[in-house]
Amino acid sequence: TEKFYTDNTSHIGGEIFYRNGPVMFGTEFNAYQAHSPENGNPVFTGGEAYVLYSITGELRPYLTQMGLFTFLKVKNSVFDGGPGAWEAELRFSTIDLQNGNIAGGEFTRITPVVTWYLSNMFRLNFAYGYGILNKDKKKGTTQFFQTRFVFLLD
Numbered sequence: 102t103e104k105f106y107t108d109n110t111s112h113i114g115g116e117i118f119y120r121n122g123p124v125m126f127g128t129e130f131n132a133y134q135a136h137s138p139e140n141g142n143p144v145f146t147g148g149e150a151y152v153l154y155s156i157t158g159e160l161r162p163y164l165t166q167m168g169l170f171t172f173l174k175v176k177n178s179v180f181d182g183g184p185g186a187w188e189a190e191l192r193f194s195t196i197d198l199q200n201g202n203i204a205g206g207e208f209t210r211i212t213p214v215v216t217w218y219l220s221n222m223f224r225l226n227f228a229y230g231y232g233i234l235n236k237d238k239k240k241g242t243t244q245f246f247q248t249r250f251v252f253l254l255d
Contacts, residue, residue, distance in 0.1 A: 109136040118170065120163075123155035125170070141201025149194035156187035159218075178220040186218040206236025224251050 114131035130148040137143065153161070159173040177183020192212045198205025210232035218224045226249040234241045 110134060111136075120161070120170075123158050123160065125153040125161060127151050127153075137201070140203050143201035143203045145196065145198050145200060145203075145205075147194070147196030149192060151190055151192040154189045156189060157184060159186045159188075172221075172224070173216075173218050175218045175221050180220055185220065188216045188218070190214040190216070204237065206234050208232060208234045222253050225249070226251065 111134040112131065114129065116127065116129040118125065118127045120126075128148065128150040130146070132144055132146045134142060134144045155161075155173060157176070159176055161170040161173055163170050173186045173188055175183075175186045177185070179185045190213065192214065193210070194212070195207070195209040197207045199207065210230055212228055212230040214226060214228040216224055216226050226247070228245075228247040228249075230243075230245045230247070232243045232245075234243070
């Protein structure tokens with residue numbers, strides 16, 4: 102039986118974004134080292150890359166003081182008779198959970214997403230995902246469909 106615990110982890114990561122009009126590319130890498138001497142203080146790594154396209158032309162604002170992109174700002178809300186804002190996304194992600202004495206496998210996923218911003222307060226996400234897990238010399242696949250309704254309080 103594998104014993105895994107952590108009372109201390111170290112993390113290093115980085116991200117790069119590029120936006121040109123309604124198109125935005127992003128990539129991110131993360132590595133976590135768990136303090137677990139019994140398991141060789143394993144390091145787990147993962148990352149993702151994605152492309153976003155604003156179908157209706159809105160931009161994701163960038164908050165320089167926080168260093169992040171926010172959500173689209175809707176020009177013509179559905180509640181005012183407009184189409185809202187539409188965004189398409191394609192995301193690729195991977196994580197490696199094998200290191201030291203831990204054999205958690207490697208998981209890779211591709212996820213296309215369409216988001217409909219009804220207004221700046223309400224949005225709907227429609228996602229499909231296809232994932233592959235390689236673990237113990239076996240390969241398994243999974244698929245999912247996801248719909249989320251999000252509302253933001255101002």
